[in-house]
Amino acid sequence: KGFLQFVGRATLITTIGGAGAFYYITQREKHPGPQMPFDPEKKTLVVLGSGWGATSLLLKPWIQLTSTSHQVVVSPRNFFLFTPLLPSVAVGTLNTRSIIQSIRYITRHKTRNVSVIEAEATDVDPVSKTISFKDSSDIKGAVSSTTVPYDYLVYAVGAETQTFNIPGVKEHACFMKELNDAERFQNEFLDCLETAAFPGQDAQEVERLLHMVVVGGGPTGVELSGELHDFLENDLKSWYPELAGKIRITLVEALPSVLPTFSKQLINYTESTFKESKIDILTKTMVKEVKERSVVLQMPDKSIQEMPCGLVVWAAGNRGRKVTQDLMAKLPDVQNNRRGIVVDEYLRMKGAEDSIFAIGDCTATAYAPTAQVASQQGAYLARQLHQMAKRDHLEEKLGKLETLASTVLDEEEKKKALQEVEVTKKQLAKIKLRPFEYSHQGSLAYIGSEKAIADLPFMNGNIATGGVATYLFWRSAYLSTLFSLRNRVLVATDWMKVKLFGRDVARE
Numbered sequence: 001k002g003f004l005q006f007v008g009r010a011t012l013i014t015t016i017g018g019a020g021a022f023y024y025i026t027q028r029e030k031h032p033g034p035q036m037p038f039d040p041e042k043k044t045l046v047v048l049g050s051g052w053g054a055t056s057l058l059l060k061p062w063i064q065l066t067s068t069s070h071q072v073v074v075s076p077r078n079f080f081l082f083t084p085l086l087p088s089v090a091v092g093t094l095n096t097r098s099i100i101q102s103i104r105y106i107t108r109h110k111t112r113n114v115s116v117i118e119a120e121a122t123d124v125d126p127v128s129k130t131i132s133f134k135d136s137s138d139i140k141g142a143v144s145s146t147t148v149p150y151d152y153l154v155y156a157v158g159a160e161t162q163t164f165n166i167p168g169v170k171e172h173a174c175f176m177k178e179l180n181d182a183e184r185f186q187n188e189f190l191d192c193l194e195t196a197a198f199p200g201q202d203a204q205e206v207e208r209l210l211h212m213v214v215v216g217g218g219p220t221g222v223e224l225s226g227e228l229h230d231f232l233e234n235d236l237k238s239w240y241p242e243l244a245g246k247i248r249i250t251l252v253e254a255l256p257s258v259l260p261t262f263s264k265q266l267i268n269y270t271e272s273t274f275k276e277s278k279i280d281i282l283t284k285t286m287v288k289e290v291k292e293r294s295v296v297l298q299m300p301d302k303s304i305q306e307m308p309c310g311l312v313v314w315a316a317g318n319r320g321r322k323v324t325q326d327l328m329a330k331l332p333d334v335q336n337n338r339r340g341i342v343v344d345e346y347l348r349m350k351g352a353e354d355s356i357f358a359i360g361d362c363t364a365t366a367y368a369p370t371a372q373v374a375s376q377q378g379a380y381l382a383r384q385l386h387q388m389a390k391r392d393h394l395e396e397k398l399g400k401l402e403t404l405a406s407t408v409l410d411e412e413e414k415k416k417a418l419q420e421v422e423v424t425k426k427q428l429a430k431i432k433l434r435p436f437e438y439s440h441q442g443s444l445a446y447i448g449s450e451k452a453i454a455d456l457p458f459m460n461g462n463i464a465t466g467g468v469a470t471y472l473f474w475r476s477a478y479l480s481t482l483f484s485l486r487n488r489v490l491v492a493t494d495w496m497k498v499k500l501f502g503r504d505v506a507r508e
């Protein structure tokens, strides 16, 4: 009896303590304290973007240890988007709000004030060191564009979807890059279902409307196909029983296999899982045109075929944004890589090494354009900027001390100044700017049917694993890397909601 009482009390205390700690953390997140003002005399650091690279930089405490610099964030979206879970939003497993977090959530938790401007950079001038940006939202005030100077610029604007200027892509296909792409997909997909269920629709038209084509067998296309399959399997069978068996998913890939960056055994595993899930994979097949009701394909034997479909999702990779191309065009001798901005090993933009740093998908480096790379680069740069601020401060101090030592007449004071010069020189010599080194933590992808694949570095080799256990690992890995406690709670709740009640098929 005594033991049971002890267990009961311990459970009660732990529950109350846990609830109290949870409440304390949420309140602290909800009500950030007052901030110190920035020093307008100091250098201005402008960060362009609010994605993986930019937020990782802003999150690091180092960035505020560059202490007195004036920090400004400019981005057309005032939130961070957790892209790995975007395909889950597209099929309604997760709510849109669950995977985004306001950028002010980071900046308001900083000890010093950071300005946030919701705007789109339209021009960067590396010579005059200025950025022009415009308010691209629907509601505009009296002022909707301006130009500001910068001392240091962190350029992290990401990339946009590559269309290769293929006819009809922009007009007729959905992308899968931004939050509104996922929302558009969800809406159009449900529209296809409702239209197919319209009375009197002939069999051929129903077949077309229920054919979903995903272009691009990279991780985005594969994950979306897997999520789409889950939606059909788990929910549509219940709510559209007359249509369920008629829905088809086709994944089109120009290369000989899907997921070319994963290990061979995981490619095979994905292909066999898709076969079981009745997802057709067309490899060595290139989409040449997207029409309103079909896609035009170049088949492996080079013949051209037109495939009717209801919806096309275009996930054919990345290309640089216009603002990036324009910036590169201003430094044509050194910025001539079509993949993006060329940087040195310190992530300084070639041709503008003294002031511009570029990170993430907008750059052309030896690394894949992933969140993992962008966030490591952001974290590295935060430390680097801190080191640079320390160096600038010491150089300024050294200059003043040397002037003092050469002008002061009193011998004692001169000796003291010279001693301080030596100490400062030693401190300066200790500041080492190390080059960026990427540490690969592995690649993970969800392939549907509660299965995921993972290529994980181990010792000097690699472990390739796939299946249900990897899916649980995938879920826990993403849950723990989500941006905030709020995001974690919302995503976990969404997962639970789908398990209990299924996905929502009501169209907004």
Ligand code: FAD
Binding pocket: 048, 049, 050, 051, 052, 053, 054, 074, 075, 076, 077, 079, 083, 084, 085, 086, 087, 119, 120, 121, 122, 156, 157, 158, 159, 176, 177, 178, 220, 321, 323, 359, 360, 361, 362, 369, 370, 371, 372, 373, 374, 444
């Ligand atoms: P982004 O995160 O795209 O951020 C760019 C920022 O710049 C945005 O805030 C944007 O609004 C802003 N911006 C755009 N134009 C301007 C402008 N003119 N002026 C100012 N700001 C501008 N990678 C992984 O490692 N693992 C994954 O599981 C994974 N899953 C993914 C799933 C999907 C569906 C997608 C699309 C990508 C996925 N990625 C994943 C890749 C990853 O999202 C990118 O590599 C990462 O977002 C790159 O970070 P970034 O900071 O360079 O760009």
Ligand code: NAI
Binding pocket: 084, 166, 215, 216, 217, 218, 219, 220, 221, 223, 252, 253, 254, 255, 260, 261, 285, 286, 287, 288, 315, 316, 317, 318, 368, 369, 370, 443, 444, 445, 446
């Ligand atoms: P991607 O560049 O990896 O893949 C695009 C695919 O589309 C390529 O395989 C290409 O051959 C194919 N393609 C291009 N044009 C085509 C055409 N006309 N017809 C048919 N196929 C065509 O692009 P994705 O998947 O958007 O990924 C972008 C980046 O984001 C990558 O670096 C990727 O690693 C990363 N990412 C990582 C994820 C993960 O780790 N789970 C998930 C999603 C993206």
